[in-house]
Amino acid sequence: MRRGRNKRAVITIDSDGTDADEESEDDLIEDIEDDEEEISGIVKRQPELVQPEVKRAKRPASIKTKTEKERKIKKETGTETETETGNQQWSDQYAPKSIDDICINPQKLKQVKEVLYDMIYHPDALTSPRILILSGPAGSSKSTTVKLLANDLIRSSQDNFGSYNNDKWIEYMDIASSDGFNQSNQFDEFMNDVKYRVGSNLTVVVLEELPNIFHYETLIKFRNKLREWLYMDTRLPPLVICLTEVEYNNNDLGVTPSYSYNIENNLTVDTLLGKELASNPKVKIVKFNSIANRYVRKTINNIMKYERKVFSQIPVHTLNGFLDELVKLGDIRSILFNLQLWARNYVQRKERGVDDETYLETSFIRENQINLFHAIGKIIYSSSEFANLADDKKDFYSIEQVLNSFNNSALLNLSILENYGIYQNGNYEISIASEIVDDLSLNDLMIDGEASKDFGIRSTRNKLRSIEVRSSSGYTNKLKIKFPRHFKMIRQYNKTMYQIKAYQRYVHRLRNTWQELNMIDGYYLPLIYNKKKQSRYLYNRLGGKFQEIYADEELGVSDLHGNDGHNGRGFDRDQFEVDIEQAIAELNNEEGSDDEEGLSDPIDDSIDELDENEDEDGERFSSDSELEGLISQGMI
Amino acid sequence: MSLWVDKYRPKSLDQLSYHDSITHNLRALAKSGDFPHLLVYGPSGAGKKTRIYATLNEIFGAQVDKLKIDVKTFVTSSNRKLEFNVLSSPYHLEITPSDMGNNDRVVIQDLLKEVASTEQVDFSNQSSSKTKHRFKVVVINEADSLTRDAQAALRRTMEKYSSNTRLILVCNSISNIIPPIKSRTLLIRIPAPSITDMNKIFTTISNKESLKFSSNDSQEVNQFLSNIGHSCNGNLRKGLLSFETLSIQSETISLSPNSLSVLKLDWEVIIKNLSITIRNNRNVASLAKVRVVLYELLSHCIPPRIILKTLLFNLIETVNSEYVVSQLIELASIFDERLSLGQKSIFHLEGFVAKAMVAIDKM
Numbered sequence: 001m002r003r004g005r006n007k008r009a010v011i012t013i014d015s016d017g018t019d020a021d022e023e024s025e026d027d028l029i030e031d032i033e034d035d036e037e038e039i040s041g042i043v044k045r046q047p048e049l050v051q052p053e054v055k056r057a058k059r060p061a062s063i064k065t066k067t068e069k070e071r072k073i074k075k076e077t078g079t080e081t082e083t084e085t086g087n088q089q090w091s092d093q094y095a096p097k098s099i100d101d102i103c104i105n106p107q108k109l110k111q112v113k114e115v116l117y118d119m120i121y122h123p124d125a126l127t128s129p130r131i132l133i134l135s136g137p138a139g140s141s142k143s144t145t146v147k148l149l150a151n152d153l154i155r156s157s158q159d160n161f162g163s164y165n166n167d168k169w170i171e172y173m174d175i176a177s178s179d180g181f182n183q184s185n186q187f188d189e190f191m192n193d194v195k196y197r198v199g200s201n202l203t204v205v206v207l208e209e210l211p212n213i214f215h216y217e218t219l220i221k222f223r224n225k226l227r228e229w230l231y232m233d234t235r236l237p238p239l240v241i242c243l244t245e246v247e248y249n250n251n252d253l254g255v256t257p258s259y260s261y262n263i264e265n266n267l268t269v270d271t272l273l274g275k276e277l278a279s280n281p282k283v284k285i286v287k288f289n290s291i292a293n294r295y296v297r298k299t300i301n302n303i304m305k306y307e308r309k310v311f312s313q314i315p316v317h318t319l320n321g322f323l324d325e326l327v328k329l330g331d332i333r334s335i336l337f338n339l340q341l342w343a344r345n346y347v348q349r350k351e352r353g354v355d356d357e358t359y360l361e362t363s364f365i366r367e368n369q370i371n372l373f374h375a376i377g378k379i380i381y382s383s384s385e386f387a388n389l390a391d392d393k394k395d396f397y398s399i400e401q402v403l404n405s406f407n408n409s410a411l412l413n414l415s416i417l418e419n420y421g422i423y424q425n426g427n428y429e430i431s432i433a434s435e436i437v438d439d440l441s442l443n444d445l446m447i448d449g450e451a452s453k454d455f456g457i458r459s460t461r462n463k464l465r466s467i468e469v470r471s472s473s474g475y476t477n478k479l480k481i482k483f484p485r486h487f488k489m490i491r492q493y494n495k496t497m498y499q500i501k502a503y504q505r506y507v508h509r510l511r512n513t514w515q516e517l518n519m520i521d522g523y524y525l526p527l528i529y530n531k532k533k534q535s536r537y538l539y540n541r542l543g544g545k546f547q548e549i550y551a552d553e554e555l556g557v558s559d560l561h562g563n564d565g566h567n568g569r570g571f572d573r574d575q576f577e578v579d580i581e582q583a584i585a586e587l588n589n590e591e592g593s594d595d596e597e598g599l600s601d602p603i604d605d606s607i608d609e610l611d612e613n614e615d616e617d618g619e620r621f622s623s624d625s626e627l628e629g630l631i632s633q634g635m636i
Numbered sequence: 637m638s639l640w641v642d643k644y645r646p647k648s649l650d651q652l653s654y655h656d657s658i659t660h661n662l663r664a665l666a667k668s669g670d671f672p673h674l675l676v677y678g679p680s681g682a683g684k685k686t687r688i689y690a691t692l693n694e695i696f697g698a699q700v701d702k703l704k705i706d707v708k709t710f711v712t713s714s715n716r717k718l719e720f721n722v723l724s725s726p727y728h729l730e731i732t733p734s735d736m737g738n739n740d741r742v743v744i745q746d747l748l749k750e751v752a753s754t755e756q757v758d759f760s761n762q763s764s765s766k767t768k769h770r771f772k773v774v775v776i777n778e779a780d781s782l783t784r785d786a787q788a789a790l791r792r793t794m795e796k797y798s799s800n801t802r803l804i805l806v807c808n809s810i811s812n813i814i815p816p817i818k819s820r821t822l823l824i825r826i827p828a829p830s831i832t833d834m835n836k837i838f839t840t841i842s843n844k845e846s847l848k849f850s851s852n853d854s855q856e857v858n859q860f861l862s863n864i865g866h867s868c869n870g871n872l873r874k875g876l877l878s879f880e881t882l883s884i885q886s887e888t889i890s891l892s893p894n895s896l897s898v899l900k901l902d903w904e905v906i907i908k909n910l911s912i913t914i915r916n917n918r919n920v921a922s923l924a925k926v927r928v929v930l931y932e933l934l935s936h937c938i939p940p941r942i943i944l945k946t947l948l949f950n951l952i953e954t955v956n957s958e959y960v961v962s963q964l965i966e967l968a969s970i971f972d973e974r975l976s977l978g979q980k981s982i983f984h985l986e987g988f989v990a991k992a993m994v995a996i997d998k999m
Contacts, residue, residue, distance in 0.1 A: 426920035433920045434990035441987035444978040492935035510723045523901045524877040531884040549931035
């Protein structure tokens with residue numbers, strides 16, 4: 001393939017001489033060097049002159065006419081593209097100029113517009129919403145929407161000052177600095193500057209780039225700044241954060257377990273802002289979805305009108321075949337890149353006489369990631385893509401698709417356990433359910449090997465297939481897919497264990513195992529102490545009350561950095577905690593007086609741990625691989 | 637104002653109240669001044685640790701009760717810092733290997749080496765003992781949770797350092813202890829106290845605390861105390877805590893059986909209710925409800941095997957077909973094994989529940 005292209009490129013040069021652009025010439029040199037390896041670096045410039053001669057001799061006669069045709073076309077299109085100076089990517093060239101051109105669901109647009117309008121023109125500056133968060137996958141027109149809306153909303157109101165032609169939005173740029181400029185303050189300074197962009201100077205502040213939020217201190221600073229922004233008692237410009245939500249699922253839970261979702265592996269509104277900030281009434285969140293096919297089609301059709309010259313050469317059914325694949329991406333930017341590349345390629349191939357009507361070069365299409373919920377859906381219901389195949393094929397391909405695009409099988413198995421019951425709203429025989437769980441349980445025993453990746457998944461699909469489909473008319477899936485609550489349980493487990501162990505260590509003085517304390521003393525002690533002692537707080541159950549653990553419909557986000565307040569704790573402050581703290585304080589005094597060196601350090605550590613939010617300790621524990629091993633060994 | 641469990645804990649061999657023959661043996665052992673490595677086992681709350689400390693007290697004197705907690709740091713081969721607590725007196729130290737996770741082998745070896753390398757200094761003038769104790773005692777709690785690896789390493793260490801260390805392994809059941817260790821230790825089984833044993837202890841305490849009962853009929857009181865004993869399954873620790881709980885709820889202890897209901901442990905009640913759910917609603921939706929409860933128990937650190945066991949016994953009570961009972965037990969044994977082999981217990985617990993529902997369905 002590649003060879004063939006080289007040859008033709010050479011011919012183009014040869015017959016088209018000086019017209020060829022520099023780029024292809026450079027390509028040519030390299031290609032020829034590849035071909036003729038014996039040519040040393042010293043004679044590098046020579047091939048230009050020599051090689052065409054060689055190649056020309058080999059030129060098949062039939063190609064000549066095509067080449068001339070190609071040259072002609074090149075000239076035609078050349079005039080057009082050259083006028084568009086430099087900006088040849090369709091995604092830039094055809095970027096929407098007005099809000100009506102945006103590739104987006106009009107409902108969504110309206111929703112954003114209303115919120116933004118409210119932010120700008122709210123009568124009471126203090127109660128108006130202050131932060132708008134647009135979250136969604138990449139290429140779903142988030143920033144385009146907000147920028148165009150900003151221009152639209154503000155410009156129309158300031159016709160008096162019509163002379164302004166500048167954009168009515170300002171964007172934060174996080175500039176990596178090497179000149180001693182304190183980068184972590186950069187965001188603070190930006191925010192301090194933009195808060196005066198009000199009145200006649202009104203500007204929408206857009207945050208697309210964020211400071212380095214993966215750095216804990218920077219994240220906290222970032223959140224504090226936003227919080228400050230929410231409660232500032234002056235009128236402020238609207239602040240819009242465009243957040244591309246990212247889920248990294250490349251770590252296999254089975255090998256290196258990371259038992260929770262946090263900002264490290266999952267960038268979402270919740271992990272970025274923390275639960276408290278995200279639920280603040282002054283923060284509005286609009287979730288964007290991947291762009292639906294028909295809006296993408298609309299945009300593409302528009303572009304096709306402009307690029308008629310290109311598209312007129314492509315047979316309709318080929319084009320549609322390609323588009324059908326392409327629009328599934330739902331990422332307008334990526335779609336346009338691919339479309340442009342493909343269309344050009346197609347035209348060029350055609351010019352070269354490659355008669356390949358079924359050419360569907362999809363290898364450039366971004367591999368469509370499926371998220372956990374899609375993966376579960378495909379396992380539980382089988383994929384609708386393969387609906388017209390036979391049952392066993394349908395299942396095979398659905399599972400294959402999941403396995404290829406989602407490699408976190410441990411998480412998948414937990415999710416199946418959580419969700420097998422939603423099939424037909426749970427209206428099927430318990431014996432089938434028991435077989436599914438039995439197989440999941442067996443799957444859990446397989447530690448390594450290929451089988452452990454798909455045994456449970458395939459078996460679930462098979463067993464669910466064996467269920468007789470009841471009258472499908474009027475049947476709706478009432479039950480939603482849930483995220484496994486395993487992580488919630490682990491967090492709660494760590495909290496409980498942590499308190500009991502602290503009690504065991506400092507108050508009980510290690511005389512019994514913490515499991516015994518949990519199962520026996522933990523229940524009786526509060527009953528005894530609350531009657532016997534007059535203490536400031538009541539004794540609660542040791543390790544916190546028993547709490548039912550429910551699964552969520554959203555990703556289980558752990559507030560790793562959510563040191564905002566103590567809401568995340570599973571239990572109220574009780575006398576056990578006070579006792580523990582006292583015991584530690586006493587211990588410290590003793591140690592301080594007689595032995596300062598060896599022992600004081602570790603004990604200091606433990607105090608810090610106690611003072612910190614329990615959540616964090618939970619995290620610390622769960623990142624502890626030793627403990628993980630322990631947990632997996634027997635306790636969980 | 638300590639708990640009865642601590643207040644009435646025997647400190648010396650003379651104060652021990654039941655298992656007299658064991659006490660007798662221990663006394664003989666203590667008298668000799670030296671003893672082999674010990675493996676003390678028996679159900680929890682039977683008085684294993686109490687007897688060990690009483691024996692140590694006999695040998696070394698009251699000094700062994702002056703306990704302090706040290707935090708030892710150990711750096712693993714992967715350069716991770718590992719901290720664990722050591723409870724120690726001048727004459728012994730006590731460790732719990734489950735604190736150390738998978739590194740228990742290295743940690744224990746290291747610790748024993750350190751202990752063995754320092755010759756025990758015996759101030760025999762102070763403690764009026766007759767023999768020089770040139771050894772230090774290391775008590776290893778929960779020895780059955782030691783990994784196979786650690787146990788294998790222990791057997792060499794036991795021989796190597798036997799001149800100046802004595803090990804006392806404590807565990808609930810010796811089924812997890814490898815035979816070489818069993819062979820190198822003197823096995824001492826401490827059975828759970830009988831109802832009569834416990835009754836005696838309860839009576840002594842109620843006299844000392846001058847408790848009032850709603851009836852003065854000693855027969856009735858005795859019966860009531862026996863009921864407490866029954867409710868705690870031979871776990872004296874649990875029994876004493878329940879007795880104190882009962883006594884503190886009101887001035888006079890009502891002898892009606894209802895008053896015992898407060899003694900039911902919260903998690904046992906949860907499992908009991910779970911078994912009723914399983915018995916009555918056997919469908920897929922019910923499995924989802926069961927999952928909520930299973931996660932609740934797991935999140936409160938109730939060991940999965942205990943959940944399985946308790947659930948099984950509760951289920952057996954609700955079915956009256958012998959065939960189903962045998963089915964349930966077989967299922968439980970399968971899933972019990974899987975719990976030990978597997979990674980995430982929820983799969984196996986739910987697996988058992990689902991299979992149990994099917995088994996009961998066929999009744």
